[in-house]
Amino acid sequence: MTSKQTDSEIPIEPVYSPATTSVDYQHDLGDPGVFPFTRGIYPEMYRRRAWTMRQYAGFGTAEATNQRFHFLLDNGQTGLSCAFDLPTQMGYDADHPRADGEVGRVGVAISSIEDMHRLLKGIPLDKVTTSMTINATASTLLLLYQLVAEETGIDPATIGGTIQNDILKEYAARGTYIYPPRPSMRIITDIFSYCQRELPHFNTISISGYHIREAGSTAVQELAFTLANGIAYVEAALQAGLAVDDFAPRLSFFWNAHNNLFEEVAKFRAARRLWAHIMRDRFKTNNPRSQLMRFHTQTGGSTLTAQQPEVNLIRVSIQALAAALGGTQSLHTNGYDEALGLPTEKAAKLALRTQQVIAHETGVTDTVDPLAGSYFVESLTTSLEERAKAYLDEIDAQGGAVAAIEAGYIQQEIERAAYAYTKAVDAGDKVIVGVNRFVDQQEMSPEVFPIDPALQREQSERVQELRRRRDQGAVDRALDELKVAAESSANICYPMKSALAARATLGEVSDCLREVFGTYTPT
Structure with a gap:
């Protein structure tokens, strides 16, 4: 029989049974809302309230993005998520020479408080939470958000949301860093302290595996390297004099969802269990909320294909289902046309409708952690946990995530996995529908989101x-x-x-x- 394995090269048995899977319910799972939170961080999960549907938006001018925000809210979205262009991410104003050709291209251009006012016009900031994908300049964007609230008469103590603020994964996988790692960590702990006093409902960081996975990592590496970064942030905050139970409840995570349905579900469950043990056993937290892993999920951008783009609707649906079965707190579903450019309004609406169908028509929200007890899923959950632990031990031996990044270890591991995946696709061992199998010789050219060349000027x-x-x-x-x-x-x-x-x-x-x-x- 042909051997099978997951995308992380975990061998898959033909059949799973009590002989292949050993699970101690109280130790390994526990009830939902109970340590180690394998089955979910809340007792009732989606029976009480579905995940937040937080579609990503951000392009061109602040006015254009504001219009998309209102469009999504009018169509049933329950939270905002904002993308910023590369100059904003890299700390350059729109008129800087290094911003040339990039203003408004992959997100909205924000250079000042006035841009932020235009971005948020008519948005009830005390009622809608906003997630901002921003890292090196996270402190600046957070403060601009607060200033807009204050200047429009809204008490900043009532506003909520999340800043990504995860600079370590920028060095490892993405590249939108400005300052060296050590002062960047100082900025992050300053934000932790500031928000504890001034913005008590803002999540101060979204520790992100998403971009690690987009760079080519396996699910195991995404899990391990993200948690290693999380450990580094906790240690930095402790070194800055903060008490762990004061800041840990405001930590959040951001995961990718790819196509291998059962591995992805198991990854989310293993992540919760690992983090709960890290926070209780390593950092001696007393507050159970410090041990909860609250996370946002986005479907996999790197899995989308320019060939037969409508097929991406199926990929996104499967990935979103994995996130829901895995217990995400909020979710973004990619537009089917994002391999070609920014999502059109049609694609954005269909992406939101995908979440709504899963939430309201599939029965996924009727019971908590419906795959618990599956011999296969429990075996995968344990395998992912064990392999991630091995990586964490190696990173600890190198002095932690910052040292491992400075030495290039994490980057090299991601590059190795990305190379192996590309070889498998090129050889046809990994099937990508429409790319290396079931190819259409003649394809229609879909509508692509337009970029106004006058925008930068x-x-x-x-x-x-x-x-x-x-x-x-x-x-x-x-x-x-x-x-x-x-x-x-x-x-x-x-x-x-x-x-x-x-x-x-x-x-x-x-x-x-x-x-x-x-x-x-x-x-």
Whole structure:
């Protein structure tokens, strides 16, 4: 019989039974809402309330993205998720030479408080939570969000959402970093401390396996490297003097969902169990909420194909089902046309409808953790856990995630897995429908989301016009105070907020920190 294995090369038996799978219910599973939370972090899970349907949006101008936000909310979306363009992610204003050709391309361009006001116009920030995929400039975008709330009369203590703020995976897998790892970790712990005092309902970090998987990792590597980064953030916060039970309940995670249905479900269950033990046994947390792994899931962008793009609807549906069966707290489903460009309005609506069908028509929400007790799923859950633990032990031996990233270990492991996957596809051992099997010789060209070439010029002019009419002396003084704080051990969020309120731009704030911290160049 031909041998079978998962995408993480875990061997699959022809049949699973009590002879192949040993599970101690109380130790390995427990009831939903009970340590180690394998079956879910809440007792009733989706019987009480379905996951948050949080479709990702962000392109072009703040006005265009605002229109998409309202479109999604009007069609039943229950939370916002915002993508930012590369200049915003890298700390450059729209008129910077390095922003040329990238303004508004893969997300919305935000250079100032005025852009943020346009982005959030008419959004009830005290009623809708917002997730922001932003890392190196996460502190800046978070403070701009807070300032919009304050300037529109909303108490910041009532606003909620999540900033990704996960810089370690940028060094390992994605590349939108600015400063070296050590000062970047300092910025993150400053955000933890700031939010504990000022924004109690904001999740301060979304520790992200998504981009690690997009870079080519296996499910096991996604699990292990993400948890290693999580451990590093907890250790950094403890070293900064924060108490673990004060910040740990606001930690959250962000996972990818790929096509291998049962491995993905098992991955989510193993992640909860591993994190619960890490937080209880390694960090000695007393608050059960510190041991919960709350997470968002996005379907796999790297699994989408430009060939026969409508087939992506099936892929996304399977991936979304895996996330629901795995107990996600919120979910984004990709548009079927995203291998070609930004999702069109039609594709965005169909992606949202995919979630709604799963939530309301399939019965998935009727009972908690419906695959629990499956000999196959429980065996996979344990296998993923054990293999991830082996990686965590290796990373600990190297001095932790930061040291492992600086040494290139994590990057090399991801590259090895990506190379092996590509070879399997090229050889036909891994079947991709429409790419290396069941290929259509003649394909229709679908509608592609248009990008207005005038967008960059208009956005650049806005930034320049803001600089002309603001109080430049106030901006200079505020940036000087930010530089002094960065050179000391003071929390940089407070002077940064003052600078942004005075109408300093995102690029000016980033340049101020570049001057103190320097920039990172991988060896």
